[in-house]
Amino acid sequence: MDKLQRMIKGKIPGEATGIEVRKSICTICDPQTQCGLDCYVKDGRIVKVEGSLENPHSAGTLCSKGAAQRQWVYHEERLKTPLKRVGPRGSAEFAPISWSEALDTITDNLQRLKAESGPQSVVFYCGYPKHLRPFLQRLAFLYGSPNYCTESSACFTAMSMGWRLVYGQMAAPDLANTKCLLVWTGNPLWAGTPNARRIMDARERGVKFIVVDPRNSPMAGIADVHLKLRPGTDGALALAMANVIISEGLYDREFVAEWARGFEEFKAYAATFSLERAEQITGVPAALIREAALLYATIKPAAMMPSSTPVVHHTNGVQNQRAAAALVGLTGNFDIPGGNVSQPLGWLEVGGAGFPTREHQFKMPLKWTDLPPRLGAERFPVWTDMIDQGQAMDLPRQVATGDPYPLRGLVAFGLNYRMFPDSRGWLEAVDKLDFVCVTDLFLTDSAKHADVVLPACSSVERSELRAYPQKYVVYAQPVIEPLGESRPDTDIIYGLAQKLGLDYQNLDGTAPAMSAPVVAGQQAPTGGFLPNGAPDFGEAFEATLDWILEPSGMKISQLKEHPGGMPVPDPLPVTFKKYEKNGFPTPSGKMEFTSSILEKYSDRPGIDPLPVYAEPRLSPVSAPDVAANYPLILGTGTRLPMFIHSRTFRLPWTRSLRRDAAVDLNPADARRFDISTGDMVELSTPYGSIKVKANVTELAAPGVAHMYHDYPEADVNTLLPGDYLDPISGFPGYKASLCSVKKLGATDGTAQGVKL
Amino acid sequence: MNHAFYLDVNRCVGCFSCAVACMDQNDLEVGTEPTAWRQVFVIETGSGPEARLRYVSLACMHCEDAPCMMACPTGAIARAPATSAVVVNAEICIGCHSCSIACPFGVPRFGKNGTMQKCDLCSIRLENGLEPACVRVCPTRALKQGDPNAMSQEVEKKAAARLAAGS
Numbered sequence: 069m070d071k072l073q074r075m076i077k078g079k080i081p082g083e084a085t086g087i088e089v090r091k092s093i094c095t096i097c098d099p100q101t102q103c104g105l106d107c108y109v110k111d112g113r114i115v116k117v118e119g120s121l122e123n124p125h126s127a128g129t130l131c132s133k134g135a136a137q138r139q140w141v142y143h144e145e146r147l148k149t150p151l152k153r154v155g156p157r158g159s160a161e162f163a164p165i166s167w168s169e170a171l172d173t174i175t176d177n178l179q180r181l182k183a184e185s186g187p188q189s190v191v192f193y194c195g196y197p198k199h200l201r202p203f204l205q206r207l208a209f210l211y212g213s214p215n216y217c218t219e220s221s222a223c224f225t226a227m228s229m230g231w232r233l234v235y236g237q238m239a240a241p242d243l244a245n246t247k248c249l250l251v252w253t254g255n256p257l258w259a260g261t262p263n264a265r266r267i268m269d270a271r272e273r274g275v276k277f278i279v280v281d282p283r284n285s286p287m288a289g290i291a292d293v294h295l296k297l298r299p300g301t302d303g304a305l306a307l308a309m310a311n312v313i314i315s316e317g318l319y320d321r322e323f324v325a326e327w328a329r330g331f332e333e334f335k336a337y338a339a340t341f342s343l344e345r346a347e348q349i350t351g352v353p354a355a356l357i358r359e360a361a362l363l364y365a366t367i368k369p370a371a372m373m374p375s376s377t378p379v380v381h382h383t384n385g386v387q388n389q390r391a392a393a394a395l396v397g398l399t400g401n402f403d404i405p406g407g408n409v410s411q412p413l414g415w416l417e418v419g420g421a422g423f424p425t426r427e428h429q430f431k432m433p434l435k436w437t438d439l440p441p442r443l444g445a446e447r448f449p450v451w452t453d454m455i456d457q458g459q460a461m462d463l464p465r466q467v468a469t470g471d472p473y474p475l476r477g478l479v480a481f482g483l484n485y486r487m488f489p490d491s492r493g494w495l496e497a498v499d500k501l502d503f504v505c506v507t508d509l510f511l512t513d514s515a516k517h518a519d520v521v522l523p524a525c526s527s528v529e530r531s532e533l534r535a536y537p538q539k540y541v542v543y544a545q546p547v548i549e550p551l552g553e554s555r556p557d558t559d560i561i562y563g564l565a566q567k568l569g570l571d572y573q574n575l576d577g578t579a580p581a582m583s584a585p586v587v588a589g590q591q592a593p594t595g596g597f598l599p600n601g602a603p604d605f606g607e608a609f610e611a612t613l614d615w616i617l618e619p620s621g622m623k624i625s626q627l628k629e630h631p632g633g634m635p636v637p638d639p640l641p642v643t644f645k646k647y648e649k650n651g652f653p654t655p656s657g658k659m660e661f662t663s664s665i666l667e668k669y670s671d672r673p674g675i676d677p678l679p680v681y682a683e684p685r686l687s688p689v690s691a692p693d694v695a696a697n698y699p700l701i702l703g704t705g706t707r708l709p710m711f712i713h714s715r716t717f718r719l720p721w722t723r724s725l726r727r728d729a730a731v732d733l734n735p736a737d738a739r740r741f742d743i744s745t746g747d748m749v750e751l752s753t754p755y756g757s758i759k760v761k762a763n764v765t766e767l768a769a770p771g772v773a774h775m776y777h778d779y780p781e782a783d784v785n786t787l788l789p790g791d792y793l794d795p796i797s798g799f800p801g802y803k804a805s806l807c808s809v810k811k812l813g814a815t816d817g818t819a820q821g822v823k824l
Numbered sequence: 825m826n827h828a829f830y831l832d833v834n835r836c837v838g839c840f841s842c843a844v845a846c847m848d849q850n851d852l853e854v855g856t857e858p859t860a861w862r863q864v865f866v867i868e869t870g871s872g873p874e875a876r877l878r879y880v881s882l883a884c885m886h887c888e889d890a891p892c893m894m895a896c897p898t899g900a901i902a903r904a905p906a907t908s909a910v911v912v913n914a915e916i917c918i919g920c921h922s923c924s925i926a927c928p929f930g931v932p933r934f935g936k937n938g939t940m941q942k943c944d945l946c947s948i949r950l951e952n953g954l955e956p957a958c959v960r961v962c963p964t965r966a967l968k969q970g971d972p973n974a975m976s977q978e979v980e981k982k983a984a985a986r987l988a989a990g991s
Contacts, residue, residue, distance in 0.1 A: 078948030079849065116848055118960055129963040135844035257837040261963035268835050268964045272982075274989070284877055286837035709839045721847045724854040725840050735871060766868050766875035 079108050079116040086110050090547035091120060091631035093534060094134040095197040095527040097712040099224065099376055100418055101126070101262055102534045103134050104632060105527075107547045114138055114528065114548060122632045124538035131261040132710045132722055139719040140526060141551070145510050147523035148552025157499050160516045167553065168601030170520050174479070175567040177503040177519075178211065181477045187212030188440040189475055193460065194218045195482030196715070198416055199532040200557040202431035202616075204481065205456075207561050209434045210570040214442035215475070217458035222487055225455050226380035226797035230389025232454060233663045235397065236653030239408035240419050240537070241371035243267070246406040248276040248367035250360075252302070252392045254375030255285040258709035276367055278360045280305065280392075281378075282769035283706065293360045297350040299703050299772060300382045300804035303681035305357065306391035308346030310398060311338040312361035319365070320400030327647060328397070329654075330662025330677070337678050349681075349689075365399045369406030372396050381705065383685040383801040384674070385794045386450075390663070391679035397659045403645050411642060415535040415616075422539030422639030423620035430575065430616050432456065441472060448798040449669050459798040461488065464497040464790055476502040479564075481524070481557055483514040484714050486778045489800040490755070490790030507560055512714065513780055523554040530556035531606065533613050533627070535636075542633030543613075543624055555602050556609075563603025566596055573608055575615045666796070674795035684804035685792065688771075694806050698753060700737060701772045702807035704784045714778035729782040730761040731809065732774040738764040741809055748812040751775060753787040753805060759812065773807050826908045827945055828886055829959075830975040835966035838879030840864050842958035842967055846883070849946060849957035859933045861943045862958055881967060883943035883958065884931045886910045895926035900940070909945035945969065 069077070072084060081087045092105045094117075104120025117137045121128035150170035155161025165173075181189050192208035192215060194201050201218060208216040231238045241249065243266055256263040271277060271290050279291035280302065288294045297305050313319050314335050324331050343354035350357075364370050372395065379389045401407030414421025436442070436456075443466060444459025445452045451459050467475050478498060483506050488494035498504060498517055506518035515521050529550040534542045550556075565572035596605045610624045617623065621637065651657035655664035662677040669675045674682065683690035687701070710716065710725040717723055731751050733743060743749055745764045750757050751773060760775065760782045768774050775784040785802075792801045846862040847854060854860055862883040869876050890910045893901045900917040903910055912923075912932075919938035924930075932940045946956035950969075954960075959969050968975060 074948050075952075078946070078952075080948060080952045080954070116957075118845075118957070128960065130841055130845070130961050131963065132840035132844040135841050135848055135961055138848060257964065258839055261839060261841070264837065264839070264963035265965050268966075284875060286877070286879065289837075289877060710844075720854055721844050721852075722840075724860065725843065727856065765866070765877075766871065767866075767877060770872070 076110075081108055087115065091544065091633075092528045092547045093532070093542060093544045094130065094137060095199065095532075096133045096137070096140055096715060097131075098197045099260065100537070101260060102536070102542075103130055103262060104128075104542070105130070105134065105137065107528055109547055112548060114141065120632050123536070123542070124540050125536040126262040127265070129261055129265065131258075132725065133712050133716050136716065136719045136721040137528070139721055140716070141528055143510070143718060145718065146551050147509060147511060147521065147554065149523060150553070151511070151521040153519045157517045160511065162511070162521065166601050167555075167598070167603070170522060171563055171567055171601065171603065173520050174505050175564060178477065178479070178564075178568060181502060182212065185474055185476050186440070188214060188473060190477035190479060191215040191217065191443065191458070191463065191475060193478060193480040193483055195480070195484055195487075196713070197482065197527070199534070200481060200561060201416070202427055203558050203561045205431040206433055206572065207565055207570070209432060209439070210565065210572055211568060212439065214436065214439035215458045217443055217460040219484070219487060220455075220457060221460035222381075222799055222802075224376040225451070225457070226386055226794065226799045227374055227376055227389055229450065229454050229797055230380060230386045231374070231393045233386070233660065233665060234390050234393045235402065235410070235659055237410045238413075238419060239396065239403060239410040241373045242369075242406050242409050243270055243371065243373070246270070246275060246369055246371040248278070248363055248370035249373055250364050250370065250395070251277065251279040251281075251287055251291070251373045253280050253378040254373060255281070255287045255707060256375070257286045259707040260375070276363055278363060282703070282772055283774070284767050293356060293363065295352050295356060295360055296769065297352050299701055299769070300384065300388070300684035300687060300801070301350040301681075302379050303384060303388035303391045303679060304341055304346050304349040305352060306388070306395060307338045307341040307679070307681060308343055308357050309361040309364070310334070310391070310395060311341050312343070312358050313365045313395070313398060314338060316362075318362070319398045323397065323400050323402075327652065327659050329656045329658040329660045329664070333678060334394070334661035337680070341681070364395065369404055370399065370401050371407050372401075377705070378803060380794070380797060380799050381802040382799075382804050383792060383794050384682045385799055385801070386796040387676070387679045387682065391681070394661060394679065402659070403647060405644060409642065409644065410646065412640065415533065418535045418537060420537040420539065420642070421535035421541070422636040423535070423541070423617075423622065424640070425616050425620060426618060427616055430612070444798055446472070448795070449672075450665060450675065450796045451798050453665060461790075461793055461798045461800070464490070464493050467497040467500050478504045480505065480514075480518075481507045483508070484512065484778065485514045485517070486714065486780075486783050486785055488790070489785050489788035489792050489802070491783055491785040493790045507557060509554070510718070522560055523552060524560070525550045525554045525556045529554065530558075531609070532558075533624075539636040539639040540633050541622065541627065541636055543627035545628065545631065553600060553602055555604075558609050559603040559605045562596065562605035562608055566603075566605075573612070575612065672795060684801055686801070686805040688806070691806065694754060698806035698808045700807050700809060702751075702753060702787065702805045703769075703772050703774045703803045704788070705777045705802045706774050708776055711776065717779070728761040729776070729779040730763040732763050732765055732768040733809065734768040734770045734772070735764050735766060736770050737768075737773075737809075738762065741811060743809065743811050750810045750812055751784070751787070751807055752810070753807045755789055756786045758782040758784060758787065762809070762811075773809055777802075826971055827950060827969055828972040828975070829883065829945070830968045830970070830972075830979075831881055832966045832968070833878065833880060835964040836864075836879045836881055837964055837966070838864055838866055838877075839963055841961045841963055842881050845957040845961035846943070853936070859935060859941070861933065861941065881958070882929065884910060884945070885929050886945055891926035891928065892923035892932060895922040897922060904944070904947045907945060907947045907950045909947045909950070911944040911947060912940050912942060914939040914941060
């Protein structure tokens with residue numbers, strides 16, 4: 069091989085090889101990561117990816133999923149054209165159709181449903197990615213539907229509710245300046261890699277790590293103190309720690325005296341959680357609970373690192389989250405350097421992005437009170453008070469009962485029905501709808517239930533605006549042409565808005581009145597559509613972004629000059645102890661140990677102004693009769709490093725790292741049930757069972773079966789009932805219910821186990 | 825200059841980014857057999873409260889006195905002059921597996937055509953002033969490459985700092 073051939077094979081960028089490095093971002097996952105992505109492009113095709121060094125968030129790193137970008141973007145199953153269903157729902161019998169026919173079919177049906185049952189009968193849903201959310205919410209509202217909902221029905225929002233019920237705001241850990249990090253709970257080393265190096269650096273500088281986690285995760289592995297609790301008992305642990313801190317006089321008396329509401333009641337309640345009682349409930353040794361409490365209360369400053377789901381994926385989740393979050397203010401670590409610092413949420417809810425926008429005005433051109441009540445309004449009143457979305461967990465009930473009004477349509481971007489407990493029930497509800505449209509990169513098992521499917525672009529084929537907590541902003545632009553006839557999600561939304569005759573692009577002035585409905589069948593204006601009918605609204609999109617960005621002083625044209633992103637000019641200053649000037653943004657103006665908002669709804673079961681500890685609805689303690697036959701705790705959705713939800717199973721590189729759907733079992737439990745790694749087992753709950761391989765590992769907590777979610781061949785969410793929900797947030801109790809495992813032998817007709 | 829990998833085993837967290845970055849750089853086809861050039865191992869020791877999980881990412885060690893080079897009957901394995909990496913020329917490999925028998929680290933892998941394939945320390949990238957793909961991607965900066973003495977010096981410097989901090 070000559071030198072040039074070696075250079076090309078080795079993908080060395082430069083003029084000689086014709087390989088150019090173009091900047092983009094990865095959105096394979098989307099919990100405020102968006103790692104900078106260097107795409108090595110030759111002849112219009114990406115031949116390699118790498119992390120972008122200059123992005124201060126990810127600093128050149130990628131996770132295993134981002135590194136597999138090319139197998140995501142160029143997967144042979146990428147949808148290349150719009151599709152129309154020609155067989156029964158779920159049959160996967162589709163015919164390719166033109167964009168014109170697809171968009172007209174969608175808008176004709178949306179106009180019909182609006183006329184027949186009112187616009188509120190259509191649900192607008194967004195899974196991953198999240199860049200399109202403000203645009204979809206605006207579409208829903210201008211169409212007249214309050215039923216904008218997202219996968220945040222099961223992720224992040226409940227954690228935010230927990231914090232906001234206490235402080236009126238979230239407050240992120242100041243990792244760079246803290247001396248003690250209480251991780252409650254998370255494992256960014258696998259699931260949020262932009263922070264991985266910062267965490268390891270903090271460890272190396274001697275920051276004390278206290279990690280709450282049932283598993284022996286790598287994060288727990290670097291902990292000085294590992295509080296290995298029974299899943300769902302976080303509230304009891306937090307209250308016991310609070311009790312130690314209060315009774316040993318280690319709390320911030322001045323702060324509490326001036327800024328706390330309900331401290332005396334909280335103190336009295338926490339006093340009922342002795343160390344011995346907490347050990348009995350949580351399984352964490354009493355001495356360790358006390359040691360952790362003392363470390364967190366005496367090392368100054370100390371910070372708490374939460375994450376989106378593990379504490380709130382429980383039927384008692386929000387109350388548990390409140391109890392944990394309260395420790396921050398109790399110890400005087402709220403809004404101080406090295407503690408938990410509150411900053412305004414910026415674009416796409418990134419805390420500390422550092423620049424103001426008109427996102428709220430854009431995405432909510434109408435008030436909730438201008439529209440009929442949204443999904444989950446009656447059933448989840450606290451969610452409804454606090455979150456600007458519908459709660460999608462209520463969809464099956466509303467479809468079944470028509471209460472308070474019938475649902476008849478669904479417009480979804482990135483839908484994964486397996487996300488929902490009683491996933492088949494959720495899908496059956498979707499099948500009852502009159503008209504379903506799904507936009508995705510693949511004909512997923514959810515998309516197979518649509519009447520029309522639209523092909524979406526990946527991040528490297530589209531433009532999007534992203535902000536980072538480091539006060540850095542990127543306007544990523546396409547590095548390759550869209551594959552086939554795929555289009556960016558935002559172009560699709562603009563196209564639908566145009567065809568529906570909505571006043572979508574009227575940005576200035578007061579909330580625009582809803583347009584007169586376009587008569588079904590009438591030709592929509594052709595502006596903004598390609599010859600094949602595909603929507604092309606790039607200019608309108610950028611003009612909108614400029615309008616949204618106006619308070620920041622930044623313009624898209626300026627951001628385009630910095631393809632890898634740029635620091636925010638004149639970022640909003642970070643200030644501390646803002647409560648001294650402004651109070652807390654809670655109804656009482658104080659930090660609330662007893663919540664004003666929850667007091668309003670305290671007649672409802674499971675809602676209490678104090679962060680009351682309750683067992684998970686199905687636990688060995690709360691349901692011993694069930695536990696007699698289902699003796700293990702079932703935890704679902706706990707992260708694996710090579711997968712993100714359902715997205716990366718189909719990528720050979722990531723799939724090769726863990727080939728089979730498998731349940732992680734602790735060796736003690738495996739011995740109990742005579743199970744070895746590679747055995748086929750039946751994982752059952754009272755609601756169903758799945759057959760999976762066993763993976764015996766000390767990663768798994770004793771007494772807990774950890775099963776990853778979303779496998780088409782082993783859908784663990786069929787094992788949870790649809791109403792296994794936290795009454796405050798509507799979040800499913802994914803991480804604590806009850807199950808059994810049974811080894812399947814050769815007599816069951818299954819093959820002998822093969823090594824994973 | 826001599827190049828070698830260094831793995832800070834206290835920072836490796838088993839995230840697999842390195843393994844996939846290598847697959848991406850080298851267009852590896854991965855099927856049901858473990859043919860990937862970089863492998864990440866979970867080492868579990870102890871049980872119950874004493875249980876520990878550690879993670880180790882391994883590819884070729886690029887030995888100075890490489891047993892695979894000695895064992896290869898066709899001379900398919902040689903040292904790349906510019907980088908000191910041990911590289912295999914698949915075109916003259918006869919797939920005899922002698923290298924596999926000789927290598928104490930279990931590095932040689934065999935693709936569909938039966939010839940040996942393995943990590944080449946991203947030699948062509950090193951020649952062009954770029955880091956190996958695995959090193960470049962590592963989220964915890966556990967994986968490094970460079971002159972072995974220089975890298976040892978860095979590790980020792982950190983140890984000295986820890987000693988000073990403790991005294």
